Amino acid sequence: MQIPGAVVFDLGKVLLDFDYTIAAQKLAAESDVSAEQIRGFIDHSPLLVRYEKGKITREEFFEEVRRASGYRGTLQAFSAMFSDVFTPIQPMIELKQRLTAAGIPTYIFSNTNELAITHIQATYPFYSTFDGYVVSYEHGFMKPESELYERVEAIAGHTGGSICYLDDRLENIEAGARRGWKAVLHRSPGQSVEALSRLGIGHQP
Numbered sequence: 001m002q003i004p005g006a007v008v009f010d011l012g013k014v015l016l017d018f019d020y021t022i023a024a025q026k027l028a029a030e031s032d033v034s035a036e037q038i039r040g041f042i043d044h045s046p047l048l049v050r051y052e053k054g055k056i057t058r059e060e061f062f063e064e065v066r067r068a069s070g071y072r073g074t075l076q077a078f079s080a081m082f083s084d085v086f087t088p089i090q091p092m093i094e095l096k097q098r099l100t101a102a103g104i105p106t107y108i109f110s111n112t113n114e115l116a117i118t119h120i121q122a123t124y125p126f127y128s129t130f131d132g133y134v135v136s137y138e139h140g141f142m143k144p145e146s147e148l149y150e151r152v153e154a155i156a157g158h159t160g161g162s163i164c165y166l167d168d169r170l171e172n173i174e175a176g177a178r179r180g181w182k183a184v185l186h187r188s189p190g191q192s193v194e195a196l197s198r199l200g201i202g203h204q205p
Protein backbone atom coordinates (compact mmCIF):
# COMPACT_ATOMS: atom_id res chain seq x y z
CA MET A 1 0.00 0.00 0.00
CA GLN A 2 1.28 3.47 -0.90
CA ILE A 3 1.49 5.60 2.25
CA PRO A 4 0.41 9.20 1.48
CA GLY A 5 3.26 11.70 1.24
CA ALA A 6 1.11 14.72 1.99
CA VAL A 7 -2.15 15.36 3.84
CA VAL A 8 -4.46 18.10 2.61
CA PHE A 9 -6.98 19.54 5.08
CA ASP A 10 -10.12 21.47 4.35
CA LEU A 11 -10.46 24.13 7.07
CA GLY A 12 -14.15 24.86 7.72
CA LYS A 13 -16.01 22.07 9.55
CA VAL A 14 -12.84 19.94 9.52
CA LEU A 15 -10.33 21.87 11.67
CA LEU A 16 -12.56 24.78 12.68
CA ASP A 17 -16.31 24.60 13.09
CA PHE A 18 -18.17 27.76 12.14
CA ASP A 19 -21.61 29.20 12.63
CA TYR A 20 -22.79 32.46 11.07
CA THR A 21 -25.92 32.49 13.28
CA ILE A 22 -24.38 34.56 16.08
CA ALA A 23 -22.72 36.99 13.64
CA ALA A 24 -26.03 37.39 11.79
CA GLN A 25 -27.86 38.13 15.06
CA LYS A 26 -25.31 40.75 16.11
CA LEU A 27 -25.35 42.40 12.67
CA ALA A 28 -29.16 42.32 12.51
CA ALA A 29 -29.34 44.25 15.80
CA GLU A 30 -27.78 47.21 13.93
CA SER A 31 -29.59 46.71 10.61
CA ASP A 32 -33.00 47.06 8.97
CA VAL A 33 -33.41 43.35 8.22
CA SER A 34 -33.67 40.08 10.16
CA ALA A 35 -30.79 37.83 11.21
CA GLU A 36 -32.11 35.25 8.74
CA GLN A 37 -31.88 37.76 5.88
CA ILE A 38 -28.35 38.79 6.91
CA ARG A 39 -27.37 35.16 6.94
CA GLY A 40 -28.70 34.91 3.39
CA PHE A 41 -26.18 37.54 2.25
CA ILE A 42 -23.14 36.12 4.03
CA ASP A 43 -23.47 32.33 4.22
CA HIS A 44 -23.00 30.35 0.98
CA SER A 45 -24.34 33.33 -0.99
CA PRO A 46 -23.39 34.56 -4.50
CA LEU A 47 -21.90 37.64 -2.77
CA LEU A 48 -19.72 35.43 -0.55
CA VAL A 49 -18.61 33.42 -3.61
CA ARG A 50 -17.40 36.64 -5.28
CA TYR A 51 -15.51 37.57 -2.12
CA GLU A 52 -14.03 34.08 -1.69
CA LYS A 53 -12.87 34.06 -5.31
CA GLY A 54 -11.05 37.31 -4.65
CA LYS A 55 -13.22 39.18 -7.18
CA ILE A 56 -14.16 41.89 -4.68
CA THR A 57 -12.30 43.50 -1.79
CA ARG A 58 -13.19 43.50 1.89
CA GLU A 59 -14.51 47.07 1.44
CA GLU A 60 -16.70 46.09 -1.53
CA PHE A 61 -18.04 43.07 0.33
CA PHE A 62 -18.88 45.25 3.31
CA GLU A 63 -20.49 47.89 1.09
CA GLU A 64 -22.81 45.32 -0.51
CA VAL A 65 -23.85 43.88 2.85
CA ARG A 66 -24.41 47.41 4.15
CA ARG A 67 -26.51 48.39 1.15
CA ALA A 68 -28.64 45.24 1.32
CA SER A 69 -29.17 45.33 5.10
CA GLY A 70 -28.98 48.95 6.18
CA TYR A 71 -26.23 47.96 8.67
CA ARG A 72 -25.18 51.04 10.62
CA GLY A 73 -21.84 49.91 12.10
CA THR A 74 -18.30 50.49 10.82
CA LEU A 75 -16.25 48.24 8.56
CA GLN A 76 -14.09 47.43 11.58
CA ALA A 77 -17.06 46.37 13.73
CA PHE A 78 -18.51 44.38 10.83
CA SER A 79 -15.17 42.64 10.23
CA ALA A 80 -14.88 41.56 13.86
CA MET A 81 -18.40 40.10 13.91
CA PHE A 82 -18.15 38.47 10.49
CA SER A 83 -14.87 36.71 11.24
CA ASP A 84 -15.41 35.66 14.86
CA VAL A 85 -17.55 32.64 13.99
CA PHE A 86 -15.12 29.74 14.52
CA THR A 87 -14.62 27.02 17.14
CA PRO A 88 -11.58 24.69 17.05
CA ILE A 89 -12.22 20.99 16.44
CA GLN A 90 -9.55 19.78 18.84
CA PRO A 91 -9.24 16.09 17.85
CA MET A 92 -8.60 17.14 14.23
CA ILE A 93 -6.00 19.72 15.27
CA GLU A 94 -4.31 16.94 17.27
CA LEU A 95 -4.42 14.66 14.21
CA LYS A 96 -2.67 17.40 12.21
CA GLN A 97 -0.08 17.73 14.98
CA ARG A 98 0.60 13.97 14.99
CA LEU A 99 1.14 14.05 11.22
CA THR A 100 3.55 16.97 11.56
CA ALA A 101 5.41 15.20 14.39
CA ALA A 102 5.74 12.16 12.10
CA GLY A 103 7.29 14.33 9.39
CA ILE A 104 4.30 14.18 7.02
CA PRO A 105 3.73 17.52 5.25
CA THR A 106 0.28 19.06 5.77
CA TYR A 107 -1.57 21.64 3.66
CA ILE A 108 -4.62 23.88 4.04
CA PHE A 109 -7.05 23.78 1.10
CA SER A 110 -10.00 26.10 1.72
CA ASN A 111 -12.76 28.12 0.15
CA THR A 112 -12.40 31.18 2.31
CA ASN A 113 -11.81 34.92 2.43
CA GLU A 114 -9.17 37.28 3.75
CA LEU A 115 -11.26 38.52 6.68
CA ALA A 116 -11.65 34.96 7.98
CA ILE A 117 -7.99 34.07 7.42
CA THR A 118 -6.71 37.29 9.04
CA HIS A 119 -8.78 36.43 12.12
CA ILE A 120 -7.77 32.74 12.11
CA GLN A 121 -4.06 33.56 11.78
CA ALA A 122 -4.27 35.93 14.75
CA THR A 123 -6.36 33.59 16.92
CA TYR A 124 -5.32 29.96 16.32
CA PRO A 125 -1.57 29.21 16.47
CA PHE A 126 -2.00 25.80 14.78
CA TYR A 127 -2.96 27.57 11.54
CA SER A 128 0.60 28.82 11.03
CA THR A 129 2.15 25.33 11.25
CA PHE A 130 1.14 23.92 7.85
CA ASP A 131 3.65 23.36 5.06
CA GLY A 132 1.55 25.29 2.56
CA TYR A 133 -1.79 26.98 1.92
CA VAL A 134 -4.17 27.03 -1.03
CA VAL A 135 -6.97 29.46 -0.19
CA SER A 136 -9.57 30.30 -2.81
CA TYR A 137 -9.43 34.10 -2.65
CA GLU A 138 -5.73 34.12 -3.60
CA HIS A 139 -6.33 32.09 -6.77
CA GLY A 140 -9.66 33.18 -8.26
CA PHE A 141 -11.08 29.65 -8.11
CA MET A 142 -13.09 27.67 -5.58
CA LYS A 143 -13.35 23.99 -4.83
CA PRO A 144 -14.51 21.88 -6.63
CA GLU A 145 -12.95 23.72 -9.63
CA SER A 146 -10.04 21.63 -10.87
CA GLU A 147 -7.70 24.63 -11.19
CA LEU A 148 -7.54 24.91 -7.40
CA TYR A 149 -6.67 21.20 -7.03
CA GLU A 150 -3.85 21.70 -9.53
CA ARG A 151 -2.44 24.45 -7.27
CA VAL A 152 -2.41 22.00 -4.36
CA GLU A 153 -0.50 19.43 -6.42
CA ALA A 154 1.99 22.08 -7.52
CA ILE A 155 2.59 23.42 -4.00
CA ALA A 156 2.74 19.99 -2.33
CA GLY A 157 4.81 18.39 -5.07
CA HIS A 158 2.56 15.33 -4.90
CA THR A 159 -0.20 13.95 -7.13
CA GLY A 160 -2.66 11.05 -7.20
CA GLY A 161 -2.59 8.48 -4.42
CA SER A 162 0.30 10.24 -2.75
CA ILE A 163 -2.15 12.89 -1.51
CA CYS A 164 -4.58 12.19 1.34
CA TYR A 165 -7.42 14.74 1.44
CA LEU A 166 -10.00 15.47 4.14
CA ASP A 167 -13.09 17.61 3.42
CA ASP A 168 -16.66 17.65 4.75
CA ARG A 169 -18.29 18.46 1.38
CA LEU A 170 -19.02 15.61 -0.99
CA GLU A 171 -18.56 17.60 -4.22
CA ASN A 172 -15.07 18.62 -3.11
CA ILE A 173 -14.13 15.06 -2.14
CA GLU A 174 -15.43 13.71 -5.45
CA ALA A 175 -13.25 16.19 -7.37
CA GLY A 176 -10.21 15.03 -5.38
CA ALA A 177 -11.07 11.35 -5.91
CA ARG A 178 -11.30 11.95 -9.68
CA ARG A 179 -7.63 13.03 -9.60
CA GLY A 180 -6.73 9.80 -7.80
CA TRP A 181 -6.27 11.48 -4.42
CA LYS A 182 -7.07 9.36 -1.36
CA ALA A 183 -10.12 11.45 -0.52
CA VAL A 184 -11.84 11.06 2.85
CA LEU A 185 -15.29 12.57 3.40
CA HIS A 186 -15.01 14.03 6.90
CA ARG A 187 -18.05 13.19 9.03
CA SER A 188 -16.55 13.02 12.52
CA PRO A 189 -13.04 13.22 14.00
CA GLY A 190 -13.24 9.56 15.06
CA GLN A 191 -14.06 8.38 11.54
CA SER A 192 -11.39 10.54 9.92
CA VAL A 193 -8.68 9.41 12.37
CA GLU A 194 -9.68 5.81 11.63
CA ALA A 195 -9.63 6.40 7.86
CA LEU A 196 -6.11 7.83 8.03
CA SER A 197 -5.00 4.98 10.31
CA ARG A 198 -6.08 2.56 7.60
CA LEU A 199 -3.82 4.49 5.21
CA GLY A 200 -0.97 4.00 7.69
CA ILE A 201 -0.75 7.57 9.04
CA GLY A 202 -1.75 9.74 11.97
CA HIS A 203 -2.78 7.05 14.46
CA GLN A 204 -2.86 7.82 18.14
CA PRO A 205 0.20 6.60 20.07
Ligand SMILES: [Mg+2]
Pocket (backbone or CB within 6 Å): 010, 011, 012, 013, 014, 167, 168, 169
Ligand atom coordinates in the same frame (compact mmCIF):
# COMPACT_ATOMS: atom_id res chain seq x y z
MG1 LIG B 1 -15.48 22.47 4.93
